[in-house]
Amino acid sequence: MITVSIISPKVSLQAINRVIEQNDFGCIFHKYVYHTLEEIQDIYYKCKDHCDIIFCSGEFGYYQLMNIPNIEKPCAFVSYETKHFLAIALDFVQTHPDIPLNRIYCDFLIPSNNYLDLHRYLRPELMPHCCTDPVLSYETLFHTARELWNEKKIDIAFVRSTNSLKRYEDENIPYLYIFPDDNTIADSIRSAVSTAKLLLSSVVHKASILIRLVCPDNLLGTELEYQNITFLKALVDFRKEYGASFSVQTFITYFQITWELEDSSHLPALLRSLILYLDTHSEIPFRLGAGLATSLSNSLEQAEQALNESVHYGKNDGFLINEQLRLMGPLSVQDPLHVSYDNEKIMKFSKDNGINEGNLQKIIGLFLKNPRQVLTSSLLAEWLNITPRSCNRIIQKLCLTGLLTQIHTEGSMEKGRPVKTYCFNETACFSTFF
Template identity: 25%
Template sequence: MHRIGVLTAFHSQAYIEKAVSEIENIEFIFLPYERPSQISELYQKYEYKVDGFLLSGIYTQSVLSQELQHVSVPSVYLDVSEGDFYQELFNIARTNGLNVSRTIIDFLTIENNYMGLKQILTKDERPYTYSNEFTDYLHEDVYERLIEFHVSLWEKGLVDLSITRMSNVVDELKSRGIHTLFLFPSEASIQDSIRTLIHQIQELKLLNNQTVVGHLSGKQDQTNQIRIEYIKQFEQKYGYSFLIHNKYPELEIITTYGELKQMTSDFTSCSLSIFLSEQLQEQMHVGWGTGKSLLQARLHAETASRQEQGSYVLTESDLIGPMQGMPTTVNRDFPAGDQLMNMSEQSGLTILQLQKIQAALKRVGSDVISSEELAFYLGVTIRSANRILKKLEEANLAEVSLKRQERLRGRPKKIYKIKV
């Protein structure tokens, strides 16, 4: 059974509880927050107690990204799709009438492309928005700022409806007599996000069990038997489990990817080489290799061990090291920084998003990918993946290559050829 931590704004919890009430074989641990400062605290408290995190929105995700250097546990955030958004607007227009220019929609920003409203409405027809930049929301007093924004426009008689994604401001707005609509992802969207998260968790577990080989060598004429004794001391002291092969003058260590990540603090510092260097009074280096087979892992380990100094990890895509503090990652076959910056400006996607897309293509082993595959590798919903692909297509960085129809049933799927 998977354990999922649900990191959510306090007033959003009921919506998620309803959507997950009938999902079996998953234990949901609800972690509600009332203030933005509690988000990273809750994450760090439960980081090693859950298999993954379901985040109630992009705001929760953004606060974590801003405050933590590394988010190691699989996580996805709930997103309001354009379909959900326009369906809600249609329902309002049908029942009460709707003058969009007299509404506040406080979550429209450049990052979500204003939910497409800029393409279909003139400037005079558009709703009031809080800010164009999502970074303006990343403040501890964001709730107070949003409430003040809504109240000021209502007091001036400029609006008839406030629409918000921030559930923690809803009660206060309503208590002031403000007609408020809280917009939250549909149950189908929430369940879709959970499926994406489960795929991500399963993929990580497979990766953590992948075989890793370490190729260890020293600078002095020390017998391997002495080195092996100290490696066993390291195992016992820190709770690791290795297979050790004496291939004099080198040693081969076999472990798992999960143990390697832990032992190297996510590839920043090799605690084994440090321990052995201190105990043996000689400079020890370890070349670590991962791969799809034991042979490939061994070849990568030997290549990593031939680096000039320090300990390195060679994966299928990266050479990481030397592991002496913060890592340096050498990406192979990826465009240079200036090229990525130009692509970012063209598409409106961040450099980090583009790098993740490159990594996804590397995993697929092709420059052709579907929205479902991209969603899986990026850890986002299929709707979000479709929006990303649409932005790439509009920037001439992707094109529809072909349409695939499985067993000639259902709607054909678009397949995109990516030029990133």
């Protein structure tokens, strides 16, 4: 699977993280934050041996990378095209008719991108002010803005360089922060991943699957042996019926499956088929955890973590940790949840509000799967495999923080407790966790 190193200022990385959370790009992301352009070269030497392509949040970082002698990795960035600028300019002049384009400074119109070819679309007298210095740096870009402001040649600056925003604030220069929308970021990431795939040869992925049998402590040795043999037969029958090519190792209370795949995108569906097959053809309770990586040791480590999640879930089901280190599951359902465990905001919210982190991760996974999902305590209980009473306590905490809103109550008090339904507050969820 493709590994992408993202190099970005902190503010820009927040937007990129949001896009990554909402899309499955089928790759692994490593993230690096820089504060000055000079830091980028050090980051490059730190990440180049651990990625297939380097992705920058903007052109400034990209061109800094391209100045590194004998650079070994392909590079890409969140591309900003002429159409994007024209759309922003049109919206701005409609909402600010008193400020013409030629009273605006744009720090992303630079010689290296040929000023986005705006001269093809705008008359010279309408052109916004640009930085013409061939040396690209935050200092050069801001110096041009300050000079134009002091000379009263501009009324506002369109600023793309995130790390320069404080300078504009300190100098009291009005600015509009320009950053690509989520669709543009997603398209740029997909383009970068496609480029990396074209440059790289096919890689065989390693899947490790751990299946633990749930046996009573007082089970006799002969009975345990019989259960192992029976379960092994079910695994071998599945392998034969589905034409799979995995190997099986047998231990006292668990099985280890090793599976090499050229196309790892089919693994979740294969695991779902395996879980449903075992649930149907074996009476022995089991828990399944799977890991996917380019090395066997990493996939086995991920499988152990996924197995712990499966044990906690407590059903004949399974979970997968993929190469992006995202937890998927429960795998028996057609459209499992995708949970990311590197979201620090979810961790903090969980701690501050007394909600189990694993349960909160799954609820946010349910939100990302369908932001308009209607919730009840019973529905949530099915996903979390905890009691509706426990789910109701979680729901009430989320309502108090404004993340959920009660929308309807069914049934009357005479017939027992009414069924309450809730919906996610999309704006609050995105602002709180992404």
